[in-house]
Amino acid sequence: MTETNNGEKILDKKITRRQMLKMTGAGAAGIAIGASGMGGILKAFGKDVFLDDDSSATNKVNFYGKHQSGIDTAVQTNIYFASLNVLVKSKAELQELFKMWTPLAVHMMNGETIGVEYKNGMLPPKDTGEAKGLDARNLSITFGVGPSLFEKKELGLSSLKPTELKDLPHFPKDQLEEVYTGGDICIQACADDPQVAFHAVRNLIRAASGKVSMKWSQAGFNSFPVENGKKQTPRNLFAFKDGTENPITSSEKDMNKVVWVQSGDSKPWMTGGSYLVVRRIQLHLETWDRTALKEQENTFGRHRDSGAPLGKKNESDAMEIERKDENGNYIVPENSHVFLAKQSKARIMRRSYSYSSGIVDSTGSYDAGLVFISFQKNPEQFTKIQNQLGRMDKLNEYITHRGSGVFACFPGIKKGSYIGEALFNTL
């Protein structure tokens, strides 16, 4: 253990949040031991650029890689999604913000605390601490930037705005609320624990105090049935399985086709990145619960219990919307959700969570539904599907889109680099 001149005690190797609890005798108030000095971090990116993914960490998702985490990462049980507005007034400050966030994200994804407490406790803790004792819980953190960021003249980024990064068009039946819409930056924190996901966002925002403000946020969850030790597709609050027809994350070809921006597709800084679309969709549970099962299944185009395409047996059976019965009628109704989505020929990678946030005060209905999130190499893929759905989707009777956002998620980060470097280095 070394003691620094500003009263910190630093242990030279990394200490996980779980190890730390075993080591700290709490009698001596404030001698908490973290992973590396916050002082160092705030002194803008000293030795922290050499931080490693901790391969020995339990339940660990890697921070570094060709792509950001939280996109092809196996979907976790919890999300805390935050949309921020920036308060910084120059590109340099914005760049510093992402530099400062980088080691914090590495630490938290390693399941480490983000700073060393001062030994006398006379300053605020560096880590807010509510994740202490928990491991990394497969935390992923995904950063993106919204169209409004590029419109802030003082940031000087307008020439770098990809043409496809723009607010989504108005879709039929949208009832977007400003309090759940837009934002300059998004942070998607997903983990197999609600407190770990929340802790990640809270600490990133706190470290950026005065530089960002929160515009909106939403927590969500997924409940995975387990069969023979294998996680099954979770059900949404309409009890249907969601995300069945996603691209295969293990197939580079499929992912390159649907999700990852390829060289020449967009602005160069987005190569290897992906576009995130988020929609806060209220599901009208009361109406749905009064609807016949057959009608529910015709609405989705799937069987509820198995998740199979209508008339088929297994969830994984091909959808084949062109199938007809003996009378020449489509088996999967032409106004069903999957029929229309399929017909658009567009593909996206859905990575959604359910939410239940009390009731809508004015009506007494559940404020519950879907934090719909999809990744695609171009937001147009989502728009195509949504336009197709918007016209006649039976599901529209049961849902209302209340919030919306589109964000350009940077490519992955190499060790020694920082989040968004591709964007800032382009200038």
Add this chain to the structure above:
Amino acid sequence: MTETNNGEKILDKKITRRQMLKMTGAGAAGIAIGASGMGGILKAFGKDVFLDDDSSATNKVNFYGKHQSGIDTAVQTNIYFASLNVLVKSKAELQELFKMWTPLAVHMMNGETIGVEYKNGMLPPKDTGEAKGLDARNLSITFGVGPSLFEKKELGLSSLKPTELKDLPHFPKDQLEEVYTGGDICIQACADDPQVAFHAVRNLIRAASGKVSMKWSQAGFNSFPVENGKKQTPRNLFAFKDGTENPITSSEKDMNKVVWVQSGDSKPWMTGGSYLVVRRIQLHLETWDRTALKEQENTFGRHRDSGAPLGKKNESDAMEIERKDENGNYIVPENSHVFLAKQSKARIMRRSYSYSSGIVDSTGSYDAGLVFISFQKNPEQFTKIQNQLGRMDKLNEYITHRGSGVFACFPGIKKGSYIGEALFNTL
């Protein structure tokens, strides 16, 4: 399998939500198999009074017993708390409501679906289905009645109102909002899964359509660190351990002293029951996060990382608030949360959860905090502590009570009986 005259197929033995998924071929739309006929249930309490706790169910909490579940049950990871107003206009209808709910609660706590789907799918599903494939997940369901229920003249219950069942007094710094306060009936559903807890409340309310309306609801969570396979005390969003000084649930003596209403303590129908106090407490995370660690620890009277009383080493060490240092000053500050709570000499059983529900629109602050829940044989125990805290508790600077409720939770239910029978049989 037997087929009934109204088109249902009933399997004569119980089918869990997990087994069901293995058994149902979904090709044949609508042939889902549940646990027992909803028809039967709605025909008011036929054979369903003979429903058993399923001792073979996985992760199962018992419904029947001397006391209701969810009070001395080990705290789960998730809660969905709902406060309802009743729309029924007579005691008989209210009694029918609780009778109807009884077998539904047994089924759900067994991890079973609550009804048999009609084979042709021409009616709404009997179970909303989002918990299908999940096991019981230690679901507990606790029912209580609020003071306002007894004030509804048409229900004729006024003579049965316990004198101690009344709205809590106004405490200093309360900023209660009507949208999170009061209610005629509460349902506390806790489970080791957010969707299972939500599903329980949703299905109970749905089955009571037209008989109750939701006044308010709140989801919450606990994240348990695990050490050597053993769950540790969870931390609240201020990173402090909560619930450390609870009565010992395995000690009948301790529980009788603090939690369970004894014969002669209250109205006879409450013997074996307990009073639930719920407070929706916003934690001002932004303010807290600017506070020195030492100040945070002096506010609670505990060390943050270990949870130990100030100046002590382990979470389980005795608090001993009278300890003084060499200068004669109290080691645990006199205005700390635990000092004041201890000084009141009152004891309660806390069973709280954290919540994070986006932001408070008007301020951009986190709408996050504590769904504080405590059980006690008399709400006065809570009031005594809260009065003691209210005057000078340092914690008051960092929190705001936004919601409140007090409910008389019935004693446990015997097989063949129903929720609240003691109340209705008293007349």
